[in-house]
Amino acid sequence: MSATSYGWLVLAFPLAGLLVTSLGWRVLPGRTAGWIASGAILGSFLASLGALVQVQDLPREERHAVDSIWTYAATGDFDVEVGIFVDPLAVFMCLVVSGVSFLIHVYSISYVSGDHGFARFFAYLNYFVFSMLLLVLAGNFILLIVGWAFVGAASYLLISFWYRRDTATHAGIKAFVMNVIGDVGLVIAAFLILNETGQLDYLGVFERAPEVFAQNDGTIVATCLLLLVGAFAKSAQLPLHTWLPDAMEGPTPVSALIHAATMVTAGVYLIARTFPLFELAPTAADIGAIIGTATLVFAATVALVQTDLKRVIAYSTMSQIGYMVLGVSVAAYSAGLFHLMTHAFFKALLFMGAGSVIGAMAGIQDMDRMGGFRKAMPFTFVTFTIGALALAAFPFTSGFFSKDEVLAYTINRGGGYVVLALAGYFGAALTGFYAFRMVFRVFGGEPVPEAKELEGGHAAHGEPMNPMTGEPEDTDVGFPGPEHNVAESSPPMKFAMAPLAFLALVAGVVGIPGVTDTLEHFLEPTFESSRYIDDHPSAGAEWVGLAAGGIISVASIYVAYVFFVRRRGITLELRDRFPKVHAFLFHKWYFDELYDAVFVRPTATAGAFGRRVVETDFVQGFIVGGTTGIVRAGTSFARAIQTGFLRAYALLLLLGVAGLVLYFLLASS
Amino acid sequence: MDVVWFLVLSAFIFVIGAAGVMTRRNPLVVLLCLELMLNAGNLALVGFSRMHGNEAGQIFALIVMVIAACEVVIGLGIIVAMYRNRLPIDVDEMSELRG
Amino acid sequence: MWFEQLLFFIAGIGALAGALGVVLLRNPFYSVLSLVGHLLALAVLFLLLHAEFLAAGQVVVYAGAVMVLYLFVVAYIGGSDEPLRPESGAIGVFGPLFAAAVGAELCIAFIASGLKALDTQGADLGAGFGAPAAIGELLLTTFLVAFEAASFLLLVAAVGAVVLARRRRGLEEEGPAVGPRSDLPTDTMEVRA
Numbered sequence: 001m002s003a004t005s006y007g008w009l010v011l012a013f014p015l016a017g018l019l020v021t022s023l024g025w026r027v028l029p030g031r032t033a034g035w036i037a038s039g040a041i042l043g044s045f046l047a048s049l050g051a052l053v054q055v056q057d058l059p060r061e062e063r064h065a066v067d068s069i070w071t072y073a074a075t076g077d078f079d080v081e082v083g084i085f086v087d088p089l090a091v092f093m094c095l096v097v098s099g100v101s102f103l104i105h106v107y108s109i110s111y112v113s114g115d116h117g118f119a120r121f122f123a124y125l126n127y128f129v130f131s132m133l134l135l136v137l138a139g140n141f142i143l144l145i146v147g148w149a150f151v152g153a154a155s156y157l158l159i160s161f162w163y164r165r166d167t168a169t170h171a172g173i174k175a176f177v178m179n180v181i182g183d184v185g186l187v188i189a190a191f192l193i194l195n196e197t198g199q200l201d202y203l204g205v206f207e208r209a210p211e212v213f214a215q216n217d218g219t220i221v222a223t224c225l226l227l228l229v230g231a232f233a234k235s236a237q238l239p240l241h242t243w244l245p246d247a248m249e250g251p252t253p254v255s256a257l258i259h260a261a262t263m264v265t266a267g268v269y270l271i272a273r274t275f276p277l278f279e280l281a282p283t284a285a286d287i288g289a290i291i292g293t294a295t296l297v298f299a300a301t302v303a304l305v306q307t308d309l310k311r312v313i314a315y316s317t318m319s320q321i322g323y324m325v326l327g328v329s330v331a332a333y334s335a336g337l338f339h340l341m342t343h344a345f346f347k348a349l350l351f352m353g354a355g356s357v358i359g360a361m362a363g364i365q366d367m368d369r370m371g372g373f374r375k376a377m378p379f380t381f382v383t384f385t386i387g388a389l390a391l392a393a394f395p396f397t398s399g400f401f402s403k404d405e406v407l408a409y410t411i412n413r414g415g416g417y418v419v420l421a422l423a424g425y426f427g428a429a430l431t432g433f434y435a436f437r438m439v440f441r442v443f444g445g446e447p448v449p450e451a452k453e454l455e456g457g458h459a460a461h462g463e464p465m466n467p468m469t470g471e472p473e474d475t476d477v478g479f480p481g482p483e484h485n486v487a488e489s490s491p492p493m494k495f496a497m498a499p500l501a502f503l504a505l506v507a508g509v510v511g512i513p514g515v516t517d518t519l520e521h522f523l524e525p526t527f528e529s530s531r532y533i534d535d536h537p538s539a540g541a542e543w544v545g546l547a548a549g550g551i552i553s554v555a556s557i558y559v560a561y562v563f564f565v566r567r568r569g570i571t572l573e574l575r576d577r578f579p580k581v582h583a584f585l586f587h588k589w590y591f592d593e594l595y596d597a598v599f600v601r602p603t604a605t606a607g608a609f610g611r612r613v614v615e616t617d618f619v620q621g622f623i624v625g626g627t628t629g630i631v632r633a634g635t636s637f638a639r640a641i642q643t644g645f646l647r648a649y650a651l652l653l654l655l656g657v658a659g660l661v662l663y664f665l666l667a668s669s
Numbered sequence: 670m671d672v673v674w675f676l677v678l679s680a681f682i683f684v685i686g687a688a689g690v691m692t693r694r695n696p697l698v699v700l701l702c703l704e705l706m707l708n709a710g711n712l713a714l715v716g717f718s719r720m721h722g723n724e725a726g727q728i729f730a731l732i733v734m735v736i737a738a739c740e741v742v743i744g745l746g747i748i749v750a751m752y753r754n755r756l757p758i759d760v761d762e763m764s765e766l767r768g
Numbered sequence: 769m770w771f772e773q774l775l776f777f778i779a780g781i782g783a784l785a786g787a788l789g790v791v792l793l794r795n796p797f798y799s800v801l802s803l804v805g806h807l808l809a810l811a812v813l814f815l816l817l818h819a820e821f822l823a824a825g826q827v828v829v830y831a832g833a834v835m836v837l838y839l840f841v842v843a844y845i846g847g848s849d850e851p852l853r854p855e856s857g858a859i860g861v862f863g864p865l866f867a868a869a870v871g872a873e874l875c876i877a878f879i880a881s882g883l884k885a886l887d888t889q890g891a892d893l894g895a896g897f898g899a900p901a902a903i904g905e906l907l908l909t910t911f912l913v914a915f916e917a918a919s920f921l922l923l924v925a926a927v928g929a930v931v932l933a934r935r936r937r938g939l940e941e942e943g944p945a946v947g948p949r950s951d952l953p954t955d956t957m958e959v960r961a
Contacts, residue, residue: 650690661873715814745929
């Protein structure tokens with residue numbers, strides 16, 4: 001089978017899984033829906049492997065395949081096809097997405113068991129994977145936008161999965177609205193592209209673009225900025241980032257899949273895919289790099305003081321995606337994508353571990369109440385620590401090679417980029433610190449009561465409640481189910497976490513500079529038209545960068561060790577000494593408050609005004625009421641004649657006769 | 670005799686009948702006044718027939734008489750039905766067909 | 769000729785008096801009788817206009833049959849004496865007013881000099897004008913359709929009257945109290961002055 005046939009299979013499996021679980025949710029017994037959905041994703045992964053093999057068979061100069069199953073619109077100048085584009089980049093993304101998704105599906109079978117919405121969850125998950133694969137495999141901008149929008153919808157559905165929680169539904173709406181802002185940017189960018197180049201499919205656009213646009217032409221910069229708007233909304237970069245921490249309202253597998261490994265990387269994929277356009281608009285690329293770096297630092301600082309376990313990991317995601325955005329904006333495409341892959345592994349692993357801990361804590365996510373779980377949950381402890389090591393870019397973990405490669409490439413570009421790279425190293429230091437802040441606080445120290453209970457052999461049971469507001473809930477439809485699953489006692493969770501831990505440790509092997517550059521070599525055919533393709537740092541320079549990164553990482557872990565193990569309580573002193581700084585960081589640099597004041601309040605006021613004045617008073621009262629009032633007034637006049645009195649009618653008749661006779665009298669005289 | 674006199678007389682009778690229809694409340698009397706109007710019409714018709722020397726007017730008047738008879742029959746039937754159903758025999762009370 | 773004019777005035781005054789009687793008399797029985805008088809006067813007027821058959825028909829059919837029917841019904845129903853009060857409201861003012869207006873217009877129409885088309889003496893008449901033979905011939909030839917239609921109408925009216933006035937079992941409801949008065953004997957025709 002050809003590469004594109006495998007590509008269609010990759011899409012067909014999750015679609016089939018979606019249809020089966022969504023249509024048959026009533027009849028599927030027990031956890032079957034989960035196995036069906038996971039099987040579908042496994043099929044997708046295997047098809048991606050098939051596509052990989054087929055793509056590698058294509059000649060190196062033309063390593064892409066296009067296929068379309070339906071022409072949606074055939075206009076004179078260009079056709080809108082429902083078509084896929086299979087090249088190394090697409091295959092790479094498919095493998096990462098389907099592979100990690102499969103493991104998360106298996107994890108979810110245990111995590112979401114006992115929930116009333118079990119089948120619905122897997123239907124949504126399959127829908128999400130289908131949309132993400134559609135986005136990645138799309139061969140033209142239209143299908144990209146379709147996949148983009150679907151992914152946003154899936155994110156909304158999954159964030160507000162426990163839909164009877166107000167906080168969850170609000171978070172879902174917030175995420176969706178911000179995603180829509182990105183969608184608008186993307187659509188306008190697509191329109192500009194169509195307007196200028198007359199094409200919408202990737203090959204056509206990328207061929208025409210250098211002919212139509214001069215370097216740094218106003219239009220191409222605008223187009224790329226709009227693409228960046230789309231990318232930043234989806235990838236939660238400044239300033240469209242506020243939805244991501246709130247999105248932690250969704251179940252932990254959702255956080256792992258969507259908000260760590262796949263959906264938020266869609267922005268990075270977009271920039272990488274449209275790299276010819278970005279290379280024609282260096283201004284836009286630079287803006288992307290700056291914002292990526294800014295987000296990186298911002299998110300790292302906020303993660304230092306957050307107390308909700310999942311939110312720390314969420315800000316860490318935001319920060320790491322900043323690295324990826326920085327990477328693809330400075331034309332270090334394979335480095336950025338390498339970090340995307342390793343990040344998917346260790347971030348999903350961290351979320352899964354967090355899910356396990358939260359299960360042990362009976363739903364509580366507050367780190368202030370956690371501690372000493374290392375004896376009670378050894379498997380989770382080990383895997384979580386592995387994930388944290390990779391996140392902190394500890395030497396020879398996968399994160400080490402990927403993150404420091406990005407920074408090495410950035411330095412290599414020279415000039416102002418060095419500043420960005422230094423900011424990146426600063427962020428790396430913070431990353432190591434907060435990663436191990438998590439580890440030491442959750443697993444170190446004295447065991448809390450829940451941990452002691454777990455050591456005793458069973459997970460703690462608390463009152464079901466909303467972890468953010470503390471208000472009690474029940475475990476009925478629309479709320480989390482009654483079961484709390486811990487990895488130690490749940491084989492599916494172990495089965496999912498173990499491969500990720502393994503990969504988080506060894507995946508760096510595909511990108512050791514100077515020794516193996518498998519990934520770079522693999523992705524090269526996609527990026528060979530880039531003018532920076534041969535502009536990469538020497539192996540020596542890379543190893544220097546790696547060494548620097550390694551030192552920073554170890555140092556930051558040591559500092560964390562000191563703060564949280566040796567001299568516990570020092571952070572509390574710091575907080576009391578710098579209350580304003582702490583508040584600033586804790587409230588996420590007051591972005592939410594800013595947006596609330598600038599956007600939400602005026603819109604709400606305008607909406608209330610619209611409802612009160614325009615809708616109720618004007619339309620209902622004046623126009624509708626006025627129209628009916630006029631009709632009523634008119635008819636009441638006519639009604640006055642219909643008295644029902646015979647004699648009045650006779651009178652009117654006579655009046656009419658008199659009038660007629662008068663008329664004839666006058667007419668004949 | 671001037672035919673005009675007959676016509677003027679018919680006009681007066683018609684007008685008296687019309688006033689009666691409007692002012693009386695007993696439906697029987699209203700019907701009687703209707704008869705007056707019809708007869709006034711008959712008189713006018715016969716007058717014109719005399720004027721033109723054409724008997725068509727008289728035929729017309731004959732038919733009008735037939736119609737008047739039928740109408741009286743039905744009208745009285747209605748009034749009898751009203752009486753039987755204990756409804757008030759008063760045109761002002763029969764005012765349900767109103768807007 | 770003076771005889772005709774005298775007869776005309778007598779019959780005319782009789783007709784007008786009968787008409788006024790119909791409208792002004794309070795007891796409906798008297799109104800019916802007044803109308804009978806009016807009809808007879810009208811028959812005389814028809815005779816003056818050389819419409820013999822019609823005059824006979826008027827007396828026999830109209831005054832003889834229709835009015836008798838009327839009398840029966842008035843006797844059955846009785847009809848209350850309407851209170852002798854002037855009509856209140858707009859009807860009392862505008863009714864007669866508009867009627868008078870129509871009357872005035874018609875008179876103007878007839879008398880005013882503009883209507884010179886009215887040949888006041890009338891056309892020359894043949895011998896059998898208005899005789900039953902002439903009427904009958906016209907009815908059965910030129911105006912056959914009207915004749916047949918009128919007879920059909922009579923049939924329909926007869927059927928309709930039977931349907932309207934028959935007793936329906938169980939459908940008579942209690943209505944307001946203006947109905948057959950229980951203190952009157954119902955099988956005699958009592959006329960009250």
